[in-house]
Amino acid sequence: MILAVGMLAGTARFAPGETGQDAWLRYAPMGATERAKYEALPATVVALGDSIVLATAEDEMVRGVTGMLARALRKEKSIRGGAIILGTLAAIRKAAPGFQPSFQIGADGFLLFSTQIHGFDCLVVTSTTDRGILYGVFAVLSKIARNENVTDLNQVEQPQVPVRWIDQWDNLNGSIERGYAGPSIFFENSAVRADLSRVGQYARLIASVGINGCTINNVNADPQILDDSFIPQLARIADVFRPWGVQLSVSVDLGSPKSAGGLKTFDPLDPRVVEWWTEKVDKIYRQIPDFAGFVVKADSEGRSGPSSYGRTPADAANVIARALRPNRGLLFYRAFVYDHHLDWRNLKNDRARAAYDIFHPLDGKFDDNVIVQIKYGPIDFQAREPVSPLFGGLEKTNQGIELQITQEYTGQQRHLCFLPPMWKEILDFDLRISGGNTPVKDVVAGKTFHRPVGAFVGVANVGLDANWLAHPLAMANLYGFGRLAWNPNLSAESIAEEWTRLTFGNDPAVVQAIVSLQMKSWHVYESYTGPLGAQTLTDILGSHYGPGIESSERNGWGQWHRADSRGIGMDRTVATGTGFVGQYPSAVQSLYESTRTTPDDLLLFFHHVPYTYVLGSGKTVIQHIYDSHYEGAEQAEEFVRQWKSLRSLVDNDRYTEVLTKLEYQAGHAVVWRDAICNWFLRTSGIADTMERVGNHPDRIEAEAMQIEGFVPIDVDPWENASGGKAIECPKASGCSAKFRFERAAGRYGMDVRYFDQNNGASTFRVLRNDQPVDEWIADDHLLATKPGGDSSSWHRIPAILLHPGDEIRIEGYPDAQEHAPLDYIELRATPESR
Ligand code: GCV
Numbered sequence: 001m002i003l004a005v006g007m008l009a010g011t012a013r014f015a016p017g018e019t020g021q022d023a024w025l026r027y028a029p030m031g032a033t034e035r036a037k038y039e040a041l042p043a044t045v046v047a048l049g050d051s052i053v054l055a056t057a058e059d060e061m062v063r064g065v066t067g068m069l070a071r072a073l074r075k076e077k078s079i080r081g082g083a084i085i086l087g088t089l090a091a092i093r094k095a096a097p098g099f100q101p102s103f104q105i106g107a108d109g110f111l112l113f114s115t116q117i118h119g120f121d122c123l124v125v126t127s128t129t130d131r132g133i134l135y136g137v138f139a140v141l142s143k144i145a146r147n148e149n150v151t152d153l154n155q156v157e158q159p160q161v162p163v164r165w166i167d168q169w170d171n172l173n174g175s176i177e178r179g180y181a182g183p184s185i186f187f188e189n190s191a192v193r194a195d196l197s198r199v200g201q202y203a204r205l206i207a208s209v210g211i212n213g214c215t216i217n218n219v220n221a222d223p224q225i226l227d228d229s230f231i232p233q234l235a236r237i238a239d240v241f242r243p244w245g246v247q248l249s250v251s252v253d254l255g256s257p258k259s260a261g262g263l264k265t266f267d268p269l270d271p272r273v274v275e276w277w278t279e280k281v282d283k284i285y286r287q288i289p290d291f292a293g294f295v296v297k298a299d300s301e302g303r304s305g306p307s308s309y310g311r312t313p314a315d316a317a318n319v320i321a322r323a324l325r326p327n328r329g330l331l332f333y334r335a336f337v338y339d340h341h342l343d344w345r346n347l348k349n350d351r352a353r354a355a356y357d358i359f360h361p362l363d364g365k366f367d368d369n370v371i372v373q374i375k376y377g378p379i380d381f382q383a384r385e386p387v388s389p390l391f392g393g394l395e396k397t398n399q400g401i402e403l404q405i406t407q408e409y410t411g412q413q414r415h416l417c418f419l420p421p422m423w424k425e426i427l428d429f430d431l432r433i434s435g436g437n438t439p440v441k442d443v444v445a446g447k448t449f450h451r452p453v454g455a456f457v458g459v460a461n462v463g464l465d466a467n468w469l470a471h472p473l474a475m476a477n478l479y480g481f482g483r484l485a486w487n488p489n490l491s492a493e494s495i496a497e498e499w500t501r502l503t504f505g506n507d508p509a510v511v512q513a514i515v516s517l518q519m520k521s522w523h524v525y526e527s528y529t530g531p532l533g534a535q536t537l538t539d540i541l542g543s544h545y546g547p548g549i550e551s552s553e554r555n556g557w558g559q560w561h562r563a564d565s566r567g568i569g570m571d572r573t574v575a576t577g578t579g580f581v582g583q584y585p586s587a588v589q590s591l592y593e594s595t596r597t598t599p600d601d602l603l604l605f606f607h608h609v610p611y612t613y614v615l616g617s618g619k620t621v622i623q624h625i626y627d628s629h630y631e632g633a634e635q636a637e638e639f640v641r642q643w644k645s646l647r648s649l650v651d652n653d654r655y656t657e658v659l660t661k662l663e664y665q666a667g668h669a670v671v672w673r674d675a676i677c678n679w680f681l682r683t684s685g686i687a688d689t690m691e692r693v694g695n696h697p698d699r700i701e702a703e704a705m706q707i708e709g710f711v712p713i714d715v716d717p718w719e720n721a722s723g724g725k726a727i728e729c730p731k732a733s734g735c736s737a738k739f740r741f742e743r744a745a746g747r748y749g750m751d752v753r754y755f756d757q758n759n760g761a762s763t764f765r766v767l768r769n770d771q772p773v774d775e776w777i778a779d780d781h782l783l784a785t786k787p788g789g790d791s792s793s794w795h796r797i798p799a800i801l802l803h804p805g806d807e808i809r810i811e812g813y814p815d816a817q818e819h820a821p822l823d824y825i826e827l828r829a830t831p832e833s834r
Pocket of ligand 1: 169177178218219220297301336380
């Protein structure tokens, strides 16, 4: 009873049913003490102008103040008392001629200024543009939500990067490539959705962190997006974006003039193709006057491209860019161009070289409204990669950095992986171009080479799920991307703290615990999925999710780690390897050319070494692989304990959702740990000095139990099931597997490891001496149709009292194509039983 009262007291501070839909813009009501700080805040808001963006800013101010401070904020047309004043510098000077702030504010920047106007105390939110004012309003409301002071303000904020876009990889049929949170908010059934309310909410969210453009469709673009009949539909989305200052852009397929336009060619230099693009772009601007531009993926992963006609990416980009230029549209050309049919037998081949080899020789050949969009690393959004050398190889070309918010290779929003710490390492990395201080963040902001534009692009892939990204804590990545695009000098920790306060409130215990979880999460994820720069050792041919160590080898995709019985890693040195290291400026080359100076966490990206190679840490490579995977899995388990400390401090909905995800993650970390450790043990033949790998004294393999109806199966690849085997039940009436408990009497935690496919929902039951203990249905939506590393899951029974001789029976009842596959159970002695 006491517990129940405590729980109520804890949850009462949250709105019932926190779905996460409002994300960091909840504007949750404050307690009286927090509210007191804002007593002097004016009770009216005056918007000096009538643009649609200014009206949005005014409405947002009212929404935030009424939501958080439980009091009205009156809209007035003129300054007749103390007021929050929203207006451009020009409008404010007109209304209050004496107003002369001594700051320069550039595009999208804003000034928050407490001052007297006509003798009244006012809070001025101003900019040179209405969009800047909207950003200023969000900044004021963020301060209030974080319980910061908003009196005596005198603060200028200027974005460091002019172009801050989100890319979505939504398909017109409503699915999302590498999207993990439900269907598209933009499309369904080959059309723009009738109901665009989620699009409006999304525009509000991204605008609040300063995003000014959004590309709504997959870079693997469907040419239908440019159909004349589709343009009015795109215009509907642009209309929904516009009040939030977000400009619409789309991805286009370079083959469109031929595949959709009926021409016999899509050769970018053919005059008919030039004309086709010009007319198409004109049609778009007639209906969407603030259209932002296009994104192009070409000559990559099967997409058509200029190489079909012997033309270069610059030829292709410029033709479209020239059509966009009269309306100030931008053309993003992705540098993610590579051959995925490389000969893996040739040790000099290297996919990592591709972007630099192709784009560096074209430096200076791109028009000024082209931005070359470069993934942060030379491969593909791995949990650890060095920065792309192309950032240092384009001095006369606009560049943008592409970061991935959707966690394609970093746990797909089932694993917690807060990415700003990784992005910070990339952004802060000093390329030392010509020996200078040239961090990536300055290069991509356009500062280093004095370019007219620079850009940040984040691939977000939010979906219709109420909380946008499926994992309540994953939204910190979307927030963090926006904040870093605005100001790459912010620290990851300060971003985590801001986000947590806005999303979960200001309770210090909550803030401390969530920030700590977030800040550890990337390293933890990396440590159990393939450290030392070997890349994420996942199934690169399929889901990019569970372990798939050999999937990267012996094929043309070029994500090789080249592990064999003697050693591991790609030799990318100039002296003996692929020469990739030579693409960096000379100071960085000398860092990576030698094993001695390469940091441990990138060693295997740059060098092939024997397993016995001794790292800077003093450990051998093989022992590091074992240790880091065990430590990572332990820390994932620790995340569960840490989260549980917030039981009464976080609303029940989000508490439960996060707990379920973290418990699953802790289980999947064990799958990763065992797969990688067992594979390397078998491949290298070198034992774990701590004798953990391959030894599981608490584990009872399903295939070793006494089975009735179940049949043993081999799991492929073998390392993704314990002992390489599992059991399945082909009988509709159900099967059982049992064993006798022979250890000391006591309470034991029982983990049942089973496979949860998405083509059925089997039922499992656990019985002790014929008495039911637990029952569950395997109905998670994991991306797998067979037993393996993607579908492996666990069910935890916290404490079961056992005596020697007890019979434990697991019953499995298949459903559809899922045959109640079972791997093992593990009995963990609880503290009482020891
Ligand atoms: C949209 C990786 C992903 C693809 C993605 C591609 C890209 O290969 O797995 O899904 O395609 O990158 O960025 O173009």
